[in-house]
Every structure is written in structure tokens, then in C-alpha cells.
Amino acid sequence: MNNYKSFEVKDWLEDLRFRDWVYHGKDDAYWLNVLRDNPLQAANMEQAREILLAVKGNQDFISEAEVKLQVGEIMQAIPDENERRILYWWNGNWLRVAAVFLLMTGFATIFYKQKNITARFGNAAKSAFNDSETLTWTEIENKTTQIKLVNLPDGSSVILKKNARLRYPKHFTKEKREVELAGEAFFEVVKNPEQPFLVYAGNMVTKVKGTSFSIRANDEDDEVKLVVKTGIVEVSANDTGKKENGAEVKKLVLKPNEQVTFNRKNQTMIAKTVTTPVLLDLPVENQDFEFKRTPLADVFASLEKTYGLDIRYDKLAIAKCTITARLGDEPVSEKLDMICTVVNAKYETRNGVILVSSPGCE
């Protein structure tokens, strides 16, 4: 038994068991006894109690049912364990990868001042000046009416829509991966927290902190819009329109279903919550690669359509191969790796054509 007789108000306040009684009504009988045995402490106890209640303040009643409901919503929003189990053997890959959906429309050509466009994609020209390789930028412009797939040096992939242009260095620096975009594009970025992925577009800089999101910008109305699908995305205003150090002025971290409207003229950002994070009319944007005993040929067809790929394979050899998996935001190369691992196949890329060789499935 504590020596309550010599207690002062502050001692009562510090007494955890006393607080449990005041706040949660615990050990009621015990405390009524204490009160009876220590009548001189009644005033101290009462003052301590009032202080504690004042500290607690008004509290909403939040029922257990309400908590369960909220927790249920959270649990529903996270990936299902069963689906992940199917992907068990490639989980390693899966986790390293995050996709970024960047859909951008009509930007000023401010970033295209540099004209030293050299190596085209896939050109293995060896530079004698290794240092200058990071300074050598590649520009790809999709002049076709189809979508065009671009593979970046880090394994990330980008789908360019008609008239979209993408600039990227031959080698990314160790600190960050920087690309410049004009037009509409869909990005799938390899996750690497040590080396953030930055997209410069108009006066807005988009930085990927991890996982996936969607972006859209409209040149016509001076506004850039961005909506997060999942995960976290950081957006900032690039004051001068140049990517010089310290140029960023405002930063905004966006989370799922949050949309920001960036006004390019007065550099303001207005955030709000939206119901659907879908933005542009690319098939891949809203695509869920969910396969359940799907014939391999159909899976390839789906990839071909989505990414504008040309995949060649022996129809007879893979006739019995099926895929059960849910693919997400991985770059296209990771998707192909996963699929080929499952059916024990191999693939190589030649002149933009993907050649798949498979021993077949029984």
C-alpha cells in the first residue's frame, strides 16, 4: 500500500493507477476505500482529478464498431496476401519496383534548348569520355501515331504518346535520375530511394519517393494537375523553369487520391481529394494485369497492346502454357521476366522485337 497520507496534488497526478481510475474508471472500489481511509487527501485528490479531466478535455465518442470499420477500410486498401503468395518467388523483384504514372500534356519547349542530342535509344556507341556520358542526353520523340516504348538506363520504362518527347541522360548520376518531358507519357519507374526519380515538365518538378501515382498537365489552361494513385509523390514549383539548385520554392507531398492543381503563372498549388485517380486515355493507365489460368499467348497479346510491343514466339510450343498472376506497376522488362520465369521461358530483344523461346508447358 502506498503512503497516500503524505501525497500532494502533483503526486496524485503522477500516480498512474490514480490516472487510470480518473480516466478509465479502473479499480473503483479500491479508490473509494483509499478515499475513505484518507479523508484528508480528499481535497488533493479532487484537485488532481479536475486537473486531469481538464487535461483530457472533450473527447468524441468513437465506438469500437467505428474503429473496426475504419481499420477494415485500411486493411482492404493494402494488397491481398493471397495474391502476393502467387507471386512468391518473384516477390524480391516486386518489392524493388514501383511504378510511376506520369501523364503529361503539352508543355512549353523550354527544356529543349539543348540541341546536343546524340545517341539514340539502343545505340551502344562507346564514349571515350566516361564523365561526359552523364552529360550526353538522348531525346526520343514519338512521331508515329502509335504509342512508343522507351527503356531508360535504370530499367524504368516510359510509354510515349503521339508527339511526346522525352530527354534523359545516357547514364543517370548517382544522386538522382532526371528526365525531361513534353507531351503525354506513362512512366514505370524502378524504385530506388537512394536515387530519386525526377521529372521536369513545364515549371513543375515531380519527385518520386516510392510506389505509384498519376500525373497530368494541361498547357492550355496554365494549370498542371497531378493525382496520386498509390504511395507518395512530391511536387514542387521550379521557379525559373530551369532545374538549377535551390530553384524549387514550394513543395507538396501527395498521397493516394489527392490531386494538386498547379498554376504555372502564379505558382500556387491547390490540393484536394478526388474519388478516381484516373487521368488519361491510355490503356495502361487503368490496366490491371490480372491473369487467372490465362493462356500465355493472351498474356503476350495484352502486353503487346498495352506497351506497343512486338512479341514473337512459337505458338505451338507455348500452347499449353497458362499464367496465374497479378502484375502491377513493374516496368515492362520486369513483367516479361516474371512471366518467363513462371513458364520457364527466355526472351531476348532484337531490333525492338521481343523473341521468346520456351520449352513448352505440360
Place this chain on the structure above:
Amino acid sequence: MKHSERLPEAYLTTRWQQFCRGDKTAFGEITEHNYAALYHYGTRFTPDRDMIKDCLQDLFLELWEKKESLSYISAIKPYLFQSLRNNLIHRIRRQSVFSEIKGDDPFDDISPESDWIVNETDQLTATRLKKAIDSLPRRQKEALYLKYYENLSYDEIASVMGLQRQAVANYLQYGIQKLRDYLQHVTIFLALFFSMG
């Protein structure tokens, strides 16, 4: 008051480590165990209940996404409180800044005085207690809440609120003194004890 039921610390730590390794059930348990306490803490900052719930959803989803990198955390509750606090303040600031409702420090104007009404005792006492707590600056109120209602240590409060330990000690000392002065003239007591049940 489910959240106040103290599960053994070792159990919670184990569950946390399981969650970090991808155990969804452990994650659900952690979420449920902390939800109400975090929600109530959130009401200290904004009257917007939906915003608090949104923030909590984001917080836990983010937690799940970066679970692999969270195994170093030993003080779970302070970590969660700190995360919620940062998220809420960030959101509240952003709302006010970007909707051009500018104050020098919008955050200092957030806590609505009406939120501190004590509803457990009769109206007269409630008013008196509310007046007492309202006489304190917001941070003092917050430090007191974390210390006495949430049983956090000085160091934990310091990390949650981003303060030096000494600043926390000062807040608590002045806060209590002020409340005591305010309530000094208390003369009624016994009846209140029996009304608690």
C-alpha cells in the same frame, strides 16, 4: 476506452516486428490497437473529423508500404503519434496556405477552443475546467495531454512534438501550475467522487 488497455510491451514489440516482416494480421492488430488514441489526439488539432480519419488512413497505408524499413522502431506509440501530428499539421498548413487564408502561423490558430469542453462532469464544473485548460497555450495543453492522458515520458513527448526535453519539462511545469492556480478555490469534492461510478 479500448485503446487504453495496456497490452504487454513485449507482445506489442513482437507484433510490430512481425508486421515489419509483412504479417498482415499483426498489422491489423496494431492499427486497431492504436486507432482510437490517435483519433483522439487528432482532435487536439482540428475540428475536422473527416480529415483526421483521412490522415489516419494515409498514415497506416504509408506504414504498410514502408514496413520493411520500420523494424528499428522500438517506441511504437510515440512514433505513431509523431507521424500523425506531422501529417495533420502538414495538411492543415497546406489547406490554409494554398487556399490563401493566411495567418502568420496558421497552425497556432487551429485548435478550436470549443474542443476542450469537459463533458464528464456537470455543466458548471465542465465550464470551469474548460476555462482552466483554455487559459493555457496550445502546446502546453498538448504536452499535458501526452503526459497525463497518454502516459508518454518526457523524452517521448519531446520527440513527438519536436521539442527539447527541457522545453517539455517547462511546458508541463507551467501548465500544471497554471491549472492549479486556476482551480485553487475548489471546495466541493465528495459528491463528485460518487458521481463517477
